[in-house]
Amino acid sequence: MLLRKSLLSKPACCCRSLTSRAIVYSEHGDPAKVLEVHNYELPKPQDDELLVRFLASPINPADLNQIEGVYPKRPAFTDKFKTPRPAAVGGNEGLVEVIGTGKQHMSMKWQLGQWAIMRRTTFGTWRTHALAKEDDLLPVKAEGLSPVDVATVSINPCTAYRMLQDFAKLQKGSWWVQNGANSAVGQSAIQMGRIWGYKSLNIIRDRPGSDEVKQQLLDLGATLVITETQLSDKDFMKQLKREHFQDEPVTLALNCVGGVNAINMCRQLTEGAHIVTYGAMAKQPLKIPASMLIFKDFCFHGFWVSPWNDRHPDERQEMLEVIFDWMWEGQFRSPAAKLNWWEPGQSDAEALAVFRGALENKSQKQVLCIDY
Template identity: 40%
Template sequence: MAFGATRIARQMLGRAIAYSEYGNPKQVLRCIQYPVQHCSPEELTVRFLASPINPSDINQIEGVYPSRPSMTTDLTPNTPSAVAGNEGVVEVIDVGSSLRDRWEPGQWAVMSTTNLGTWRTHLTTKPENLIRVDQYAFHNVQEAASLTVNPCTAFMLLHSAVKLQPGDWFMQTGANSVVGMNILQLARHFGYNSINIIRARPDAESLKERLRQLGATYVITDEELMQRSEMKKLVPKWTENNPPKLGIDCVSGRTATEMSKYLANSATISTYGGMSRQPLGIPVSLLIFKDLRFHGFWLTKWKDEQPSKFRDLVIQMQEYYRRDVLHSPDVDLVDVDANAEPADFLKPFTDSIGAHGKKVMLFHYDN
């Protein structure tokens, strides 16, 4: 009998963080308990090892994100609900009879699709919803748990809009975001140079040094960016009159507008976020006389349209971890007792939402 089948035969109760209405996560989230299903011949049963909390997860719960899971009665018969979370790493605990030539208990996998609901302990699902990964490729479990969003977004931002060559330059806002730090590590690997913009803060100098260690060529604050007379001298000097061909933006607003002024003719600005909540204002002269192009990138849409390419990209990112091209930026691991009472299972999640720094929920099981 499979290892997982032995566990499931004891009628395990899984736990999940779910919501039945949109709103403030601290108010609408609740913990539900559900029987862990024995998988059919064509299914796998997995348990979650770690699941990140990403900004898009919060936006889904608030009801303001374009992609949202359907609310069903699968786990809550009386009230339709959805399980929160989109990213995580799982361990296979039971394998359907028709899949045992390809899968076995103990293997790790990540999500191939969105809206599966990853803030939970257990899931029974079709294998096409998973991508098998090698646990030994990663330095720690949080790297595997965060494999499918930030590293993949970083790679696509560097490669989907402009074909950079070794020695070329790009600029990016929000360089100390998790995506930004992944971009820097990949850029170092590919031989790209960068001018990176961070928000002015008391610890700016130490943050600049940290980003340089990750691969940044130059780092400036948004306040320094606004010193136009100085920047007009520095950017040509730094780039040796080979201005950046790509701008990567997750801030928008005045910072993105100012960055655009230092890009090459016919350069592209690739936008993947708008943390300032301000519109992107571009002077008409940059469109007419510099022929700037604008490109938006949303990983969810791309992977829905290109599922096979997404699978290949995930495995490529895994190999970058194996080869030490990528390392996980600092995250806060938050312990979750997988067997806790509902209120105690919910608390680490609600405490982590809105807290400073990226959080990865680490599930602990009795065995």
């Protein structure tokens, strides 16, 4: 994924105070209504601080759930942004460049120009600049990769990686199945499954352009792609299994939809399979028939990558290095994204319009890119 040359070639600045522009909110509610642009002065970094500028910050569903007040982990409202009311900066995922350091960080690890991603969520990434402590950031070596590739790696690809590795004992040639296959996690899982030699059955929504979506997923490495309607057709599924599965077991399902769709997907699994739920896009409960527990011995799990990252910092670092290696080798690419630019000279109203346009565009992943 290419970015503007200016974003990739800006020199780091000296330690100085500057103004940061941010997307903030002072109450929970509809993101389209409660988000606003706010500018605030950043002082020079203290001895133990780093001054960073954001290069790219994704807009993820969990970010919006935080703003709505329905997500378990939410940033606290604070006075430090000098807003009329205590506020929080939105966004959890992003890539920064170090442009200034306090005296304690004038070292090889934190040289000017060093790239880093967020070590944990709730930092607030929808802004141009920030002061950070060393513990807030995870330095990355990503020469040759675009800022968007690096900015989007820590949540969706890592979620896919862990779900494919940690629940069922898949081997080369093993089958697995997922719904929401066109999601960012779904596209990541397809590519990782291809790299590891797994075979995948992928389920997408019935909608205009579904044939094009199918081909895109097949190009990423999907083995089979079907629609929700086809999944619910018993005769179709019997024929599909007869032609492609040849009685091979299907022992892992990744669920981000829920409701009837998820149960129909579970019906394709073999005894002792694992079902991992990481989302609920249909906003419907997962009503599990007793037969799936008693006679099929299915194991149902939930997965949330944020606490996993907190508990496994070393394994997280190893995982990121593997994914970056795949990117360098051309085996893995980040899902297609719409880039929404903040540029010098934009008014607050123009900057807010750019962000609201990203919120309204639900056809693909959205990323806020900073050209400051």
